[in-house]
Amino acid sequence: MSEKFNLPPLNIDQYKLGNGLRVVLNRDMAVPVVAVAVYYDVGSRNEREGRTGFAHLFEHMMFQGSENVPKAGHFQHIMKAGGTMNGTTSSERTNYFETLPANQLPLGLWLESDRMRSLAVTQENLDNQREAVKEEKRLRYDNQPYGQIFDLINEMIFQNFANAHSTIGSMEDLDDASVGDVQEFFRTYYAPNNAVLVLSGAFESDTAKQLIATYFGDIPSQPLPPALDVAEPTDVASTHREWEDKLAPFPAFLIGWKTPKRRDPEFLALYLAGKLLYDGDSSRLYQKLVKGTEAVIQLFGFTDERRGPSSIFVGAIPKPEKDLSEIREVIMSEIVSISTDGPSADEMQKLRNQLINDTVRNRQSSMSRAQQLAEFTLYDGDPELINGELDELLAVTSDQIRNSVRKFMSSENRSLLDIKPAGKG
């Protein structure tokens, strides 16, 4: 079973407009839909102190109208064309995307170009979206049990403010954001030379290129945004913190480690180690803690991949009567086991099959392809990397996994967040 898996490469055409906008076309005629993705090179990592949450608040402003599109017109245009759309903000980037019936490609390009060229910013819209964002923060974080723990652990792992603060931001900083800030942010970061445009799906290349030139070609470029330093010392900012969660029904804990950046061979090795530890019912920790000792209600883990220092987490919600430190012992001893003996041959085989399956499955939808292509273009300057990604992952050896776990997932240089229920009841 160790023969090479031959996945047909995606058909990719890339070029750059005179104003610096990077364009990637992935033509695939299987279903008559087209995905349009615009990625801007700005995320919460670009925020300064006192303006946390701004990149995300700005994302909301991008739906509030531009020169030729009224407030909320974006939603309406897309929906009445039979499309779906959204925007999201992470530490790394802000993205905007729509999937449309294939013949509505001009609409998608018109809408995206109008707001890249001429965002309309008013005090009224800013106030209104500030309120919507505050409710989003309450809904997703403040009013959810354990809703704030991932933001907290980032502050414990990272020392550099750019990496440590949350994407949703603080209520105080949201209150301080002004119309002037929004306009300044737009000029600095929402320029064509700071963005990537990807089309994936059913279109004729010549038509698409012509439309792109028409709509985006004369948007002026801007001076490059200020350079960003996301460098981190090796040590985590804080090794232990207790957090009283007034909505949590049970105690819980979360452990986080600082890792190298995405696509770094050591990061890939840690990503695979994570899969073996916590991904699926056959994973080591599920079998030890959910089955085995039957000590935890819920086990979770994931890697947060960034262009700079990144992270890996493992967390658990133990059963009420269980000793949290014993559960942590089990987790650490599995990590030590991987760092001593490495994954078994069976585990390497499992990883191989899972990676192939995930890669193939992610190719089904045009939007999924468009988003992957946009990331490789924005972060690495090369959409073709999508065709080599699987091989990069399959090339990681058991020894590399062992060595990376030993180097990065230590018992000392890690952040431990202890969550205590503090409800009134």
Added chain:
Amino acid sequence: MKAIRKTAPEALAPVPFNIPQAFKTKLDNGLRVILFEDSRLPLVSYRLAFLTGDADDPAEAIGRTSAMASMLMEGTLNYTSHQLAERIERIGASLSANASNDFTAISASTLSLYRDEVLELLGEIAFRPTFPESELDLYRRNAIEHLKFQRSQANFLANEQAARLIYGEHPYSRISPTAADIEKLDREGLIKYHAATLVPNRAMLIAIGDLDRESFLHQVNDQFGKWEKNERPGTTFPPLPERASRTLTIVDRPGSAQANIILANRSLDRLSPDYFSVLVMNQILGAGASSRVFMNLREEKGYTYGAYTRIDAKMLAGDFEATAEVRTSVTSDSLKEFFYELDRIRAEKATEEELTDAKNFLTGVFPIRAETQEGLTGLIVNQELYGLPDDYLQTYRDNVNAVTLDDVYAAANQYVLPDQMAIVIVGDADEVLPQARPYASAIEIFDTEGNPIEPAAVGSKSDEPAEVAGKWIILLDFQGQQVPVTMTLEQNNDAVSGLLETPLGSGEISEGYVSGKKLKATSNLEIQGQAVDFTIIGSVEGGTISGEISSVMVPAPLPFTGTREA
């Protein structure tokens, strides 16, 4: 160059989309088999679905169907739970089972390289589960803990109450078994129930992807052909309760950062001939980000991150719901806007433009849903399980396009019922009750465990409402100018009403309330023939008051101070 940007561009020539043709057959034992061959990618997805769901749980064994589904993966004749997980995950595949109100389904997906092995494992868990006692014991304990976790989530508590109020004694009223139900689940019962319900004559197998018809059918015959059919009597269900008037149900969740609102009434079942009219009506009213309630509560008012309406049409009955999570202080404003929109869609016909937009959305997104194997499987499974016509997917877009403005109007009047809605709000009851009280005559309050709380007890934890009755002389700061205003208030416990008089015009104060020292009231002023809402938020300290008045007429709230006339 600039002119081309002024208006939305014309669409290109439409590209037709045809749902791929399925191959359908039926085995002698009644199992329906549906196959879509699609070799674009080396993937296969399977779904084995049964016409039995949580609603079919026997009265003495609530939770049994869901437990059975979960336990299918926890041990079979040939494999332990651990071995099954290993076998599936080692080939990078996934296999899972779950139950909904009406159906139970086993889903699998895999690289086509392992399609035979995965189909075999699918058969193994469907036919040969052993429900080991030790695994069932673990399931019970974990399910009880999981339930505690769910009870800490506001949306679970809101859905629980809404389902109870709409469905009454009908099994759709249960969104989860109770801890006591879970403790009663037993192995013997699961074994018998499995034999009685997971039967080929009430099942279908759907396969999509990189498959070869001949060899697939051969394997299906081999594996599923000997499976014996089993007729079972249909269940009869109690009718839904008749709701004569609007009710208010509050779940007190101390520490809540928001109020979760659900407004619900019964609607229609999935096979109702009105389905498409209701679908289009709901799209206009609240299904999406360009629908009326989102535009109002989020885009205009900023009360919430999202406000929506939805239709849940199940096999035997269904409901209509309007939902939003809002900041607690605008609970009453949000109810007001919700009811405004619910009344409006019943009172006035929608516009041609709204109708066209809704239809364009519903017909346009259809191919997007069919892009992935998971999406296409979902479409087919629903059609087949609900017993919709064979050409349902082919005629879906025509059926949407046939809906008229009159149909939408009739659908709104038949299925959106503001006068008999159940209002459910999960939040801090001290804050929520005074705001929501004016919207219903019958009020009930529960804690998060479902125990009733006396409405009179709510609010007693915080300060008594301040005395605000009387005539207040207020000075409003309008761009540095002091504008005199009088506010005459009457008070009944925490409810406040009265009159606001300004140099521009006067208006009734309604829906006001006092919580501790805080006063909140809205007045509808008639100014130069226009009705304009003014919202007063103030803090009362003995005979003095201070606060802000806001309105769409002024760019920023106007601060004020005032005193009560002796």
